[in-house]
Amino acid sequence: MPVNQQILLDNRPHGEATVDNFKLVETATPALQDGEVLVRHHYLSLDPYMRGRMNDSKSYAASQALGEVMIGGTVGEVVESRHPKFQPGDQVVGMGGWQLYSVVDGNAPGMLRKVDTTHVPLSYYLGAVGMPGVTAWYGLVKIIQPKAGETVVVSAATGAVGSAFAALAKARGCRVVGIAGGAEKCAYATGELGFDACIDYKAHPDLKSMAKALKDACPDGIDGYFENVGGYILDAVLLRANAFARVAVCGMIAGYDGQPLPLANPALILINRMKVEGFIVSEHMDVWPEALTELGTLVAQGKLRPRESIAHGLQNAPEAFLGLLKGKNFGKQLVQLV
Numbered sequence: 001m002p003v004n005q006q007i008l009l010d011n012r013p014h015g016e017a018t019v020d021n022f023k024l025v026e027t028a029t030p031a032l033q034d035g036e037v038l039v040r041h042h043y044l045s046l047d048p049y050m051r052g053r054m055n056d057s058k059s060y061a062a063s064q065a066l067g068e069v070m071i072g073g074t075v076g077e078v079v080e081s082r083h084p085k086f087q088p089g090d091q092v093v094g095m096g097g098w099q100l101y102s103v104v105d106g107n108a109p110g111m112l113r114k115v116d117t118t119h120v121p122l123s124y125y126l127g128a129v130g131m132p133g134v135t136a137w138y139g140l141v142k143i144i145q146p147k148a149g150e151t152v153v154v155s156a157a158t159g160a161v162g163s164a165f166a167a168l169a170k171a172r173g174c175r176v177v178g179i180a181g182g183a184e185k186c187a188y189a190t191g192e193l194g195f196d197a198c199i200d201y202k203a204h205p206d207l208k209s210m211a212k213a214l215k216d217a218c219p220d221g222i223d224g225y226f227e228n229v230g231g232y233i234l235d236a237v238l239l240r241a242n243a244f245a246r247v248a249v250c251g252m253i254a255g256y257d258g259q260p261l262p263l264a265n266p267a268l269i270l271i272n273r274m275k276v277e278g279f280i281v282s283e284h285m286d287v288w289p290e291a292l293t294e295l296g297t298l299v300a301q302g303k304l305r306p307r308e309s310i311a312h313g314l315q316n317a318p319e320a321f322l323g324l325l326k327g328k329n330f331g332k333q334l335v336q337l338v
């Protein structure tokens, strides 16, 4: 069995997470038991939710235990199998964690899924045709429920979730407006991702300026907002929201290191008779097949061409992860492991 490398959560962050919260170790891979599969990971997915798991506080999911391998989605290849459903060479997606290899119980429901890479590259199963894509799908289709001609807005627009959101919303005939950090990301949003307009929040660093930029980009007001960030951007959206607007609260990354995110005018939710609904994509497994089919089709048709930021080598995962929390990624953040 191969020697494995793993990244463990060594200690919990106080405020901002740092590379010292993680520890790289080498371990032996255990021999396979009946029903088990050995997977060599090709890519590890880095996702903002991992920051929440590093804390020891009440949340929708249990904290990451200290001294254990960091949780994370992976794609890779079966290298050895003692399960009749999996053969060496099969390409699979799972939750292998921050390590080079994982031993998976092939009978555990949902732990390992074979994927077809004929039209969809393997890494996309961690992004556009994976959890982030389904997240965009759920918030748009089930919460915002857009009608053709409506205006929808998304923050963190060029990221894994935001880029899938754009393709899905354009397919439904919406005007799609993004909010992203920097002129380069905004140019990419309109030039490559299909956004009708994109606002650089770094050029609009306060509520008044952001509200004005939204007014210019959304002349008919805002009917749906997909919230990834929180803070003054949400305040500005509320100011421009139409009556009966819907907000899918997906993430509030501006507060993941513990920063407070006060709301300036919550009365606008009442005045505009708005629906504001939070969701966790893993609690809606029933929609995944439908969502993945649509996302895979958009990729195969060239209508969803996501960008990836790829770090190389497991040892570079902590730094890439911290960069993701600060917007240093440009598109889906991955770590290539082979």
Ligand SMILES: NC(=O)c1ccc[n+]([C@@H]2O[C@H](COP(=O)([O-])OP(=O)(O)OC[C@H]3O[C@@H](n4cnc5c(N)ncnc54)[C@H](OP(=O)(O)O)[C@@H]3O)[C@@H](O)[C@H]2O)c1
Binding pocket: 047, 048, 049, 131, 132, 135, 156, 157, 158, 159, 160, 161, 162, 179, 180, 181, 182, 185, 228, 229, 249, 250, 251, 252, 253, 254, 255, 279, 280, 281, 282, 324, 325, 326, 327, 328, 329, 330, 331, 332, 333
């Ligand atoms: N509810 C769920 O089930 C679920 C599932 C998946 C993801 N999510 C959430 O969806 C959001 C996007 O996730 P993702 O995987 O697609 O990540 P991502 O957008 O690829 O990367 C995170 C982006 O957040 C932006 N950001 C970071 N700090 C910010 C700040 N202070 N203000 C404004 N923007 C900031 C950065 O983009 P800029 O450079 O443009 O600022 C960064 O690139 C996250 O909030 C995540 O927690 C929720």
